[in-house]
Amino acid sequence: MPKTSDKRERLIEAAKGLIHQQGFHRTTLADIAKKSGVPLGNVYYYFKTKEEIGEAVIQERKKKLTGTLDLCCKQVDPKAALKKLVKYVSRGSDEVAEKGCPNASLCQELDKNHSSLADSADECMRVMIDWASDQFKALGYADPNRMGFEFVARLQGAMLLGHALHDPKCIRRHMNALCEWIDGLNDVPVQRKIT
Amino acid sequence: MPKTSDKRERLIEAAKGLIHQQGFHRTTLADIAKKSGVPLGNVYYYFKTKEEIGEAVIQERKKKLTGTLDLCCKQVDPKAALKKLVKYVSRGSDEVAEKGCPNASLCQELDKNHSSLADSADECMRVMIDWASDQFKALGYADPNRMGFEFVARLQGAMLLGHALHDPKCIRRHMNALCEWIDGLNDVPVQRKIT
DNA sequence: GTCTATAATACGATAGAC
DNA sequence: GTCTATCGTATTATAGAC
Numbered sequence: 001m002p003k004t005s006d007k008r009e010r011l012i013e014a015a016k017g018l019i020h021q022q023g024f025h026r027t028t029l030a031d032i033a034k035k036s037g038v039p040l041g042n043v044y045y046y047f048k049t050k051e052e053i054g055e056a057v058i059q060e061r062k063k064k065l066t067g068t069l070d071l072c073c074k075q076v077d078p079k080a081a082l083k084k085l086v087k088y089v090s091r092g093s094d095e096v097a098e099k100g101c102p103n104a105s106l107c108q109e110l111d112k113n114h115s116s117l118a119d120s121a122d123e124c125m126r127v128m129i130d131w132a133s134d135q136f137k138a139l140g141y142a143d144p145n146r147m148g149f150e151f152v153a154r155l156q157g158a159m160l161l162g163h164a165l166h167d168p169k170c171i172r173r174h175m176n177a178l179c180e181w182i183d184g185l186n187d188v189p190v191q192r193k194i195t
Numbered sequence: 196m197p198k199t200s201d202k203r204e205r206l207i208e209a210a211k212g213l214i215h216q217q218g219f220h221r222t223t224l225a226d227i228a229k230k231s232g233v234p235l236g237n238v239y240y241y242f243k244t245k246e247e248i249g250e251a252v253i254q255e256r257k258k259k260l261t262g263t264l265d266l267c268c269k270q271v272d273p274k275a276a277l278k279k280l281v282k283y284v285s286r287g288s289d290e291v292a293e294k295g296c297p298n299a300s301l302c303q304e305l306d307k308n309h310s311s312l313a314d315s316a317d318e319c320m321r322v323m324i325d326w327a328s329d330q331f332k333a334l335g336y337a338d339p340n341r342m343g344f345e346f347v348a349r350l351q352g353a354m355l356l357g358h359a360l361h362d363p364k365c366i367r368r369h370m371n372a373l374c375e376w377i378d379g380l381n382d383v384p385v386q387r388k389i390t
Numbered sequence: 391g392t393c394t395a396t397a398a399t400a401c402g403a404t405a406g407a408c
Numbered sequence: 409g410t411c412t413a414t415c416g417t418a419t420t421a422t423a424g425a426c
Binding site for chain 3: 409410411412413414415416417418419420421422423424425426
Binding site: 021022023025026099100104105107108109111112113121122125126129146149150152153154155156157158160161163164165166170173174177 | 216217220221294295299302304308320324341347349351352355356360361365372
């Protein structure tokens with residue numbers, strides 16, 4: 001039986017937008033049904049529970065994040081990769097100032113109770129930190145995890161404050177400062193294996 | 196008529212804890228009533244709506260934040276004040292790793308829709324940024340707002356990631372790094388008025 | 391001021407016709 | 409696969425006795 005409908009995709013897309021705007025708990029299935037144009041009762045053919053929709057949205061976000069990170073570190077040196085991610089955040093600063101970072105919002109909202117959703121949301125943050133750590137490792141730093149954490153903390157902290165202040169400009173300003181920080185980092189002599 | 200009951204305080208205290216753990220929307224009036232030992236129907240004698248309880252909790256948090264900040268900058272130089280706040284965050288890292296920063300959580304959760312609660316929560320973040328900016332101003336920096344923003348972004352970013360990773364140690368590690376950053380800042384010659 | 395009982399509604403989920 | 413109608417429950421809020 002060929003795929004005749006894109007309802008599942010439409011539901012996920014609608015849920016993604018609504019959850020970013022309103023949060024998971026304030027977003028009702030009726031909201032999602034209405035926005036996606038799928039009748040409420042039909043939603044349950046595609047997702048057994050509301051939580052399943054949330055999981056699908058988070059997996060979608062994770063996929064997009066992974067794709068972005070892959071793009072950032074293709075064919076370029078680690079410093080350029082880190083700065084590429086910073087520029088990416090800069091470009092999205094208007095939406096972030098309005099609605100917050102979608103991944104961070106979910107971490108904060110979901111980790112409050114104990115659904116499996118919480119772990120999925122947290123995993124997105126971990127992916128980002130690990131990626132950043134890998135870049136610093138490639139740069140030869142002895143403490144790449146510490147550097148990666150600091151880098152992502154500054155990214156996420158700026159998005160959080162930009163959201164609280166409703167000010168995209170201060171996000172971009174801080175992203176510029178982050179780029180300068182990266183540029184100013186001392187080059188570390190990399191240990192190369194002699195073969 | 197003298198105050199004969201501490202019910203109002205008990206309600207706020209219970210709400211504060213529950214909201215930190217579960218978030219505002221997942222916390223029901225029944226939860227608050229039960230935890231505080233006040234019957235559900237009686238809650239409405241003290242607060243007309245759930246939102247009013249939220250407002251009271253946020254004002255309480257703001258008061259505590261202001262008190263903490265005041266304590267940090269009493270009788271000490273600005274660098275010491277900033278580091279004192281960093282140490283304060285370090286000491287609370289276990290709770291933050293478990294439940295997140297209470298102020299940041301509220302900013303993220305409430306700013307999604309448009310209640311007046313959102314503005315109150317955001318105001319807490321602004322208070323912190325302004326305070327930090329004042330410290331950098333006192334240090335003689337030409338761009339105290341930028342420095343204050345960076346400082347708080349790193350604080351909040353670390354708390355956010357520590358919560359996502361469920362790891363208080365990485366918060367403390369980053370707080371140490373923040374202290375070193377402050378120590379390493381160049382002293383700026385302060386313009387003094389000649390009288 | 392206090393508390394029980396309950397109204398009013400919103401929401402997740404299901405039944406069952408088509 | 410699709411959709412309407414509706415159930416069951418949770419939750420905010422109120423009515424009204426004490």
